[in-house]
Amino acid sequence: MTDLLTRPHRPAGRDRRGRARRIPDLVWVSAALLLVASATAVGRYRQLHGEVLFVPAPPLFAHLDPHTGPGTVPAIALAVAAVVYAPTLARRLPWRPLLAVGWAAATVWTFALASIDLTRRPLGAPLTDRNEYLYEIPRAADVSEFLRTFTDHILDFRPDSWTTHVSSHPPLATLFFVALDRVGLGGGTMAAVAVIAVGSLAAVAVPVTMRALAAPAAARAVWPFVVFFPGAVWVGASADGMFMGVSATGVAVVAVGVAHRGRLGMPIAAVGGALLGVTVYLSYGLATFGVLVAMVALLSGLRMWPRGPGARAAWLMRWGAATVGAGVVAVAMTASGFSWIEGLRLLHTRYYQGVASMRPYDYFVWANLAALCLSAGPACAVAVARSVRVMRTRARHLTAGGGSWAALVPAALTLAALSCVLIADASGLSKAETERIWLPFGVWLLSALALVPSRGARWVLAVQVGTALVVNHLLLTHW
Numbered sequence: 001m002t003d004l005l006t007r008p009h010r011p012a013g014r015d016r017r018g019r020a021r022r023i024p025d026l027v028w029v030s031a032a033l034l035l036v037a038s039a040t041a042v043g044r045y046r047q048l049h050g051e052v053l054f055v056p057a058p059p060l061f062a063h064l065d066p067h068t069g070p071g072t073v074p075a076i077a078l079a080v081a082a083v084v085y086a087p088t089l090a091r092r093l094p095w096r097p098l099l100a101v102g103w104a105a106a107t108v109w110t111f112a113l114a115s116i117d118l119t120r121r122p123l124g125a126p127l128t129d130r131n132e133y134l135y136e137i138p139r140a141a142d143v144s145e146f147l148r149t150f151t152d153h154i155l156d157f158r159p160d161s162w163t164t165h166v167s168s169h170p171p172l173a174t175l176f177f178v179a180l181d182r183v184g185l186g187g188g189t190m191a192a193v194a195v196i197a198v199g200s201l202a203a204v205a206v207p208v209t210m211r212a213l214a215a216p217a218a219a220r221a222v223w224p225f226v227v228f229f230p231g232a233v234w235v236g237a238s239a240d241g242m243f244m245g246v247s248a249t250g251v252a253v254v255a256v257g258v259a260h261r262g263r264l265g266m267p268i269a270a271v272g273g274a275l276l277g278v279t280v281y282l283s284y285g286l287a288t289f290g291v292l293v294a295m296v297a298l299l300s301g302l303r304m305w306p307r308g309p310g311a312r313a314a315w316l317m318r319w320g321a322a323t324v325g326a327g328v329v330a331v332a333m334t335a336s337g338f339s340w341i342e343g344l345r346l347l348h349t350r351y352y353q354g355v356a357s358m359r360p361y362d363y364f365v366w367a368n369l370a371a372l373c374l375s376a377g378p379a380c381a382v383a384v385a386r387s388v389r390v391m392r393t394r395a396r397h398l399t400a401g402g403g404s405w406a407a408l409v410p411a412a413l414t415l416a417a418l419s420c421v422l423i424a425d426a427s428g429l430s431k432a433e434t435e436r437i438w439l440p441f442g443v444w445l446l447s448a449l450a451l452v453p454s455r456g457a458r459w460v461l462a463v464q465v466g467t468a469l470v471v472n473h474l475l476l477t478h479w
Contacts, residue, residue, distance in 0.1 A: 218406055
């Protein structure tokens with residue numbers, strides 16, 4: 001199935017045997033691992049020479065602590081089962097059962113990885129730290145007051161300053177945990193369960209988006225890679241895992257709404273737009289997610305535009321409905337008294353009131369990418385390389401529904417996600433901890449792994465799940 005996506009066009013450069021010249025996937029994986037090794041070595045060298053990085057195990061915010069736990073055997077068993085069976089399931093299961101199995105498998109995979117650390121800490125411990133959201137739940141008892149005065153407490157070194165994570169995000173991030181507490185799901189453990197359940201929706205959202213963009217073969221091919229996402233190490237449990245699930249679901253719902261041929265298209269798109277509006281009020285950094293949303297809009301437009309005036313009008317109206325959905329969230333939040341722009345301005349000051357002022361930009365601007373190679377997995381380099389190859393050799397040959405289109409969709413999504421990463425990286429507002437902060441981008445970065453030929457999918461998947469197992473057993477991550 002996936003071999004059709006990667007078959008080179010005749011115009012590509014060829015060697016004497018007539019085969020397309022290309023760097024093997026193994027080389028790209030090795031390059032990603034070399035970047036990780038370099039970031040580790042340079043980080044340790046700088047620490048030994050007195051520089052403060054505030055990352056105990058550079059490039060990750062973690063401690064070197066080899067350990068096993070109750071999740072060790074289940075996680076290894078799941079990893080082996082994934083390599084042996086997941087590509088076959090992706091090809092053979094009917095679509096809807098495949099999605100249900102995907103969400104369930106991603107959830108179990110994340111819980112298994114998180115359970116490896118149970119000999120060191122409870123499941124919800126990362127979320128009960130005094131710098132986290134749950135610490136401030138009592139102060140958010142009056143939600144209207146919380147929203148109206150939120151920006152008054154962002155700056156540090158004041159008696160009533162918010163804790164680090166509350167001040168660093170818009171108020172909906174905190175209100176997610178307030179809502180859990182209100183419905184009787186308070187405490188770290190239930191918060192972790194909710195974060196994992198929502199975060200695992202990304203394993204469904206990425207394939208659903210590809211299918212909605214008329215790339216069903218790619219949707220099935222990418223399924224194993226997003227279900228057994230290495231970033232699950234941090235999804236269980238950091239709030240960024242929840243951000244990943246909400247943002248990915250928003251994109252998928254909009255894509256489905258735009259592609260829908262009935263009257264439900266507009267309301268579905270509006271709901272998706274509202275989820276994307278919520279995304280921006282969960283994390284300031286996810287404003288850059290707009291690049292990926294714009295790419296989905298472009299791809300859906302390229303698919304529908306040739307169908308004539310009626311299809312074009314439907315495309316415009318449904319993206320208009322999505323925009324209205326996002327706008328409703330923005331209006332509601334502004335009317336509540338919270339200014340997103342003012343919050344971002346104050347966050348910039350708060351960011352440099354903390355350890356960010358001491359973390360060196362010249363190290364993290366590239367070490368951040370090494371951290372991403374661990375959370376997204378080393379095969380993210382393969383995805384980027386294959387995406388560039390597709391854009392160079394196939395974009396001019398694309399036909400909606402044809403082989404070129406099937407390759408273009410995952411390639412375009414990967415490059416859009418890469419653009420989000422590079423913008424965030426260059427901003428200087430993501431120095432370290434990107435293994436969790438960039439989870440919403442990392443899962444889309446893997447889109448072009450759908451282009452890996454079926455004969456190579458298993459070893460690439462083995463690299464991915466192996467990375468998660470090694471990281472989780474060798475290091476005690478903060479989240």
